[in-house]
Amino acid sequence: MTQKQPSLTDLLRRNRYVVVGSVMTIFFVVVALVGLFYLPHDPLQPVGPDYAPPSLKFPFGTTFVGQDVFSQWMYGARSTLLVGFLSALVTMVIGVAIGMVAAFIAFTDEPLMRFTDVILTLPALPMLITIAAFVRPTIYLTAVLIAFLAWPAAARVTRSDVLSLKESPYVEVALLSGVPLRYIMFRDMLRHILPLVLALSLFSVIGAILTEASLDFIGVGPSSAFTWGAMISFANDANSAFAGAWWWFIVPGLSIALLSTGLAFIAYGLETVLKEA
Amino acid sequence: MVRAFLRSLARKYTKRYLARRIANMFLVLFVVLTLNFVLPRMMPGNFLQIFVQTLEREHPGANVQVLSQRIASLYGINLPYWAQFLHYIQQIISFTPNFGPSFAYYPTSSWYIVSYSLEWTLILLGTSQAISWVIGILLGTYMAMHKDKTVDRVLQPGLYFLNTIPPFWLGLIFILIFAIDLRVLPASGAYNVTPDPVGVITHMVLPTAVIIAVTLPSHALVVRGVTLEVLSSDFVTVSKAQGLKWRTFYGRVLRNSMLPSLTNLFLSVGFLIGGIFTVEYTFSYPGMGTVIATAVFNEDYPVVQAALYITTLVVLLCNLAADLLYPIVDPRVSYT
Numbered sequence: 338m339t340q341k342q343p344s345l346t347d348l349l350r351r352n353r354y355v356v357v358g359s360v361m362t363i364f365f366v367v368v369a370l371v372g373l374f375y376l377p378h379d380p381l382q383p384v385g386p387d388y389a390p391p392s393l394k395f396p397f398g399t400t401f402v403g404q405d406v407f408s409q410w411m412y413g414a415r416s417t418l419l420v421g422f423l424s425a426l427v428t429m430v431i432g433v434a435i436g437m438v439a440a441f442i443a444f445t446d447e448p449l450m451r452f453t454d455v456i457l458t459l460p461a462l463p464m465l466i467t468i469a470a471f472v473r474p475t476i477y478l479t480a481v482l483i484a485f486l487a488w489p490a491a492a493r494v495t496r497s498d499v500l501s502l503k504e505s506p507y508v509e510v511a512l513l514s515g516v517p518l519r520y521i522m523f524r525d526m527l528r529h530i531l532p533l534v535l536a537l538s539l540f541s542v543i544g545a546i547l548t549e550a551s552l553d554f555i556g557v558g559p560s561s562a563f564t565w566g567a568m569i570s571f572a573n574d575a576n577s578a579f580a581g582a583w584w585w586f587i588v589p590g591l592s593i594a595l596l597s598t599g600l601a602f603i604a605y606g607l608e609t610v611l612k613e614a
Numbered sequence: 615m616v617r618a619f620l621r622s623l624a625r626k627y628t629k630r631y632l633a634r635r636i637a638n639m640f641l642v643l644f645v646v647l648t649l650n651f652v653l654p655r656m657m658p659g660n661f662l663q664i665f666v667q668t669l670e671r672e673h674p675g676a677n678v679q680v681l682s683q684r685i686a687s688l689y690g691i692n693l694p695y696w697a698q699f700l701h702y703i704q705q706i707i708s709f710t711p712n713f714g715p716s717f718a719y720y721p722t723s724s725w726y727i728v729s730y731s732l733e734w735t736l737i738l739l740g741t742s743q744a745i746s747w748v749i750g751i752l753l754g755t756y757m758a759m760h761k762d763k764t765v766d767r768v769l770q771p772g773l774y775f776l777n778t779i780p781p782f783w784l785g786l787i788f789i790l791i792f793a794i795d796l797r798v799l800p801a802s803g804a805y806n807v808t809p810d811p812v813g814v815i816t817h818m819v820l821p822t823a824v825i826i827a828v829t830l831p832s833h834a835l836v837v838r839g840v841t842l843e844v845l846s847s848d849f850v851t852v853s854k855a856q857g858l859k860w861r862t863f864y865g866r867v868l869r870n871s872m873l874p875s876l877t878n879l880f881l882s883v884g885f886l887i888g889g890i891f892t893v894e895y896t897f898s899y900p901g902m903g904t905v906i907a908t909a910v911f912n913e914d915y916p917v918v919q920a921a922l923y924i925t926t927l928v929v930l931l932c933n934l935a936a937d938l939l940y941p942i943v944d945p946r947v948s949y950t
Contacts, residue, residue: 354771471657555891555910557910573896598774
């Protein structure tokens, strides 16, 4: 015991992927938070000339009716993040619950896993398009619907992880010494699978943001919530590419990609650190 | 004795596996059909009325009485729910599945519209995935062989970034650069006036390039992972000790890492196909994506339903292909 084992936080802080990813993610979270209190212009009202290219007054230019793209971008950050994180939360709650039940209660394992396989096979985006075409969901319902089709990965990972953990000596010792099963389940197990679940949930955030943007683009999304996906969709509907107004859709698309890359970096760094630790 | 026992065990396992996969297919189909059945009935108000109104709006002057009677008989509207469901299933499994006439192109059957557009989607899917898979294999193997060198260190985050780009957004960028600024490639459609080979190919270049760009990362990263596993296996150590020529060595590693990624290719179609739809819509390519988006805009519900059904069939067939490829990939698995 000459050298102190580096703690998990130290390892994370030393991982370049985690650091860069965190900076990228925090940037967009800050944009969304600032947007709650301050927007340079009303994002939905015409405030300038139509199709003004980027300038000092309008950093990202204006839309075909003179709305400020910069304000829209700040305004869109909140609903984009909301869809992503809400959907990931629901995904993880369903996935972890089903995975844990399947791993702990033997007779539910087979039916639950078959059910998971069925949901996994369904083509998610075409399903969501069809559902949304009929019921026109709000942004909250969209997030939940995305989660309803996204949980199988989390359930599978949780199940296999808990199963291998269940076989580990320390759980056996705990069981033998009379610690109740539910105590082990919720205290120890949950704490053990938490980092893994965190990495997975970051990927669900990415998936949900991309799925919502695709729904908006096809024309069935909650476009009144003005996510970045809706901005691209409006720009496409107005044929802004043919009008040469690249500034309208470049920024929201790039923001989705950069935010997702940031989240993917954190998740990837988390995975490597956990593998090494 | 022991060997016979083991063989019978293996046989039992694989048969069970196959039965499970087939049951899974039918369950998936059942879920999709149930969804298609329930959704119109969940609409606020009477969906029959909504359908007839939409038809009337799309085709002013149509005989409303005849229309509503036709739709009512198509959906078996006056029966109890379970009988409606059976009636519906019967319509779907008949030889040309009957989803009813398209509202926007009345009286063309929506199945006809969707199955026509499927050809274009499959052309796009097949071409792009064949190219993307080959590049992915070469790139992934190369990255694995140069693990932790500069190439790998730069390419990996680059691929993560490429993986998160919204496909339809990349399509818009490509239109902006290649069709509007440089004017070298057409921005929309699939052919000029008639589908001549040159026109079809030039129209395919941009959508295919977008799909390749956004699907390449997953193929490359999967192959990289598999190759790393192969590289750490015993036969590689032996091959290295034998002092094989670099090309022979590369070939051996490639063969072992190629097949697992092929099953992955077929399994990923369920994820890919949604992204391909959005790309098609960006380029107004006459595939399923454009048909769905147009149908959504026109509230052409039967076409949306038929599109979901046919998409599910394609995904299920691809999954079946992946299952059938498994024993070829891994000789230890057999379905006898």
